Amino acid sequence: MSDVLAVAEHRQGELRDVSGELVTAGQELTDSTGGALHLAIINGAVEEFADDLSLDGVDTIHTVDHGEEFNHDVYLQTLTQLYDELDPEYVVTPHTVNGMDYAPALAAEVDLPLAPDVIDFTNGDGLTVTREQYGGKVETTIDVAGDGAVVTVRPTEWSRTETAGEATVEAVDAGIDDGAVGSTVTGFEAAAMGDIDISEAEFIVSVGRGIEEEENLDLIEDLADALDATFAASRPIVDNGWVEPGRQVGQSGKVVTPDVYIAIGISGAVQHVAGMKTSDTIVAINTDPDAPIFDIADYGIVDDLFDVVPQLIEQFE
């Protein structure tokens, strides 16, 4: 009978969806360990969040009120203390940008192995996790040795628990040592996105690193023009400074939901897919038949974009 400790995520006054997913993942683990599911809510509107996260399967919610926003030192100190008190077998955190900022430190601190960006797990004789490798071209299963683990779960891989439950809420006196808090959040800023808004577009033609050179981008812009579609891009194209940031689709860019999304020379990395997977119809043009984009594409052409795109433009001119 060992317990599981899950950690909620919030930002600027809002719980993030992944919190409800962590409850589901945590519950899957307690189903196998037979122990209790604890949920830590650190900072923010803890009481309101605790109400929202008193969900089916959660036994105890531990709240810590030490500021409005995420701070990794407060998280680390609190979670270390909870870990020592509760002695859970597994700690489950989200594989988000903030998760990446505290989960590895926690694993190092309490000397547990870290299993990052997990998309599935089984727990019988020990923990076995499923993860992707090589940008999603292969999946692996990995046995994680040790008396427990910090597991960071990929957002949207588990469904959100929505059924209300009756968790006990306990305010924790974490006795935060402010002297050991070495980073201070001074504010938030919207990344410079320019005036373009691709999030409402109904038809998107999007280009990725398969385009190779900046000069070649004209080809895709011509296609977008010929089709009267909105032109967008994956991150490397924006990182290179070839396309304005407002056109970036993905986790750190825009989420788009068009009727049709054509991904040209885009591999389909998880952070890109996060921004376009709810498009009605997804079309991929890619030379690599194993590119992960084909795992979510409804239609595909396995061919060279430099051959296919000119043909397509011709059809519409």
Added chain:
Amino acid sequence: MKILVTVKEVEEVEDDFEIDGNAVAETYLNYDLNEWDDYAVEEAVQLGEEHDDVEVVTVTIGPERSDETIRQALAKGADRAIRVWDDALADLTMPDPVTTAKLLSAVVDEEEPDLVLSGVQSDDTAYGATGVALARLIDYQWAAVVNHLEVEPGAETASVHRELEGGVEELTDVDLPAVFTIQSGINEPRYASLRGIRQAQSKPLDVYEPSDLGLSAEDLTSAFELTSLYEPESETETTLFEGDTEEEADQLAGLLNEKGVVEG
């Protein structure tokens, strides 16, 4: 100011590949400098160009083969390099990120840098974890997913932007010394010049065994055991348009008409 940059040589898989046991068959693998580490090297080299007395040192846990990748970083302007390897490490098929961080921490103990720059994640295994685990092990401060960095030699704090999801950036002041995991797009990594490539050949590249750094066999066991590696099953039925390019384009045009997104 001394800056240590963690540089990983990553595996890249060719389009068509075969799996041999629990690995992609060696003939389908290519090796390269990790994309995110390229940005970290550039950030360090630029700091060196802006300020006097900045030394940029790279560290790599990897076999002799990675010297080629390490020379790339030297050609782009790093001053010297360290590589850690021995037979026991070669036998570790899958080091977990905390184990890798332990190895790197032994190098930090030797070098005592003011700043450590690592990449947000590795292209191949994508743990997104090594830099922050390292920070905790060496008792440095840290920030993950940094897309803007301001730091002066001798300063007590650095100012960074952390790139959160959905186009939001967190502005954070971080006490030094610190580890920053560098996000792509923070700068424009340079191509190595011919002169740089020539100079790289004569820059120091020191190779250590873990035991030289005071690490024991116990420090070098991985919590991970790879039990299977396979091509994932597709989540959707994908209809492939086949034929010559004209036929492919034709079918796609037909689909776009049918979906009503173009005038037919």
